[in-house]
Amino acid sequence: MDLPNQSSNSNGNQNPLIPDQQQEIAVQNNATKTTTNTTNHLPVESGQDESTFPNHPSFPSIYECPITQEPPAVGATFMDHDHVFEYSALYRHIAARGANQAFRNVLHPLSRQSIPRVHALNAVHLVSQEIQTMINEERQRRGLSCTDSNPINEEDRARYESTMRAVQDE
Numbered sequence: 001m002d003l004p005n006q007s008s009n010s011n012g013n014q015n016p017l018i019p020d021q022q023q024e025i026a027v028q029n030n031a032t033k034t035t036t037n038t039t040n041h042l043p044v045e046s047g048q049d050e051s052t053f054p055n056h057p058s059f060p061s062i063y064e065c066p067i068t069q070e071p072p073a074v075g076a077t078f079m080d081h082d083h084v085f086e087y088s089a090l091y092r093h094i095a096a097r098g099a100n101q102a103f104r105n106v107l108h109p110l111s112r113q114s115i116p117r118v119h120a121l122n123a124v125h126l127v128s129q130e131i132q133t134m135i136n137e138e139r140q141r142r143g144l145s146c147t148d149s150n151p152i153n154e155e156d157r158a159r160y161e162s163t164m165r166a167v168q169d170e
Contacts, residue, residue, distance in 0.1 A: 059138045063131070065089055066109060071135045073148040075127040079108050079115055084127055084135070088152045094120045095160035104167055117167050 065072045065086040072086035094106050094117065106120040107113065115123055127135070136146045 063135050063138070067093065070144060071138045071142070073136075073139065073144075073146055075132050075135050076124050077127065078120075078125075079111075079113060079123045081108060081111055081113075083110055084131070085109070086148065087124065087126065088148050088150055088156070090124050091121070091152050091160065092156055094124075095156060095163050097163050097166065118164065 059071070062082055063071055063075070063084045065075075065084065067089040068086045070086075072084055072089075074087040075084045076087040076090055077084060078090055093109060097103055098105075104117055105114045106117050108115075126132075139146055
């Protein structure tokens with residue numbers, strides 16, 4: 001199967017506001033207190049997500065895929081970083097062969113941190129259902145479908161398998 005499991009809240013907290021909603025409230029109130037981000041629950045300064053979409057200032061840019069330039073239909077994070085990507089775009093990024101060292105490793109699209117290609121797909125995690133619901137609402141607001149317009153297909157799977165075989169043969 002191509003989709004990883006969704007991340008879950010391991011501490012069992014049932015906070016009615018997801019952490020990013022708390023962050024948005026703090027940003028809107030120009031508060032200076034620290035809030036929590038949604039992926040790894042590390043402290044984030046409340047003003048950090050002020051770089052938002054010009055057409056919807058309350059939607060954080062961290063939830064727009066930097067590869068597809070739109071909120072993802074199937075949101076996923078990569079290598080424990082907070083930024084959300086379209087799952088199919090990450091899959092293709094991992095499947096794309098690089099040259100020399102990039103052939104064996106995959107670089108995070110934003111941080112440029114490296115991970116062995118054979119482990120990269122295991123470092124992709126779907127966002128929580130709450131986050132995906134928020135992203136889907138933004139997609140609908142923008143007139144986008146809530147299904148991936150360019151899902152993973154057989155050609156993508158074949159490219160991924162070919163790349164993995166080449167990496168293992170090296």
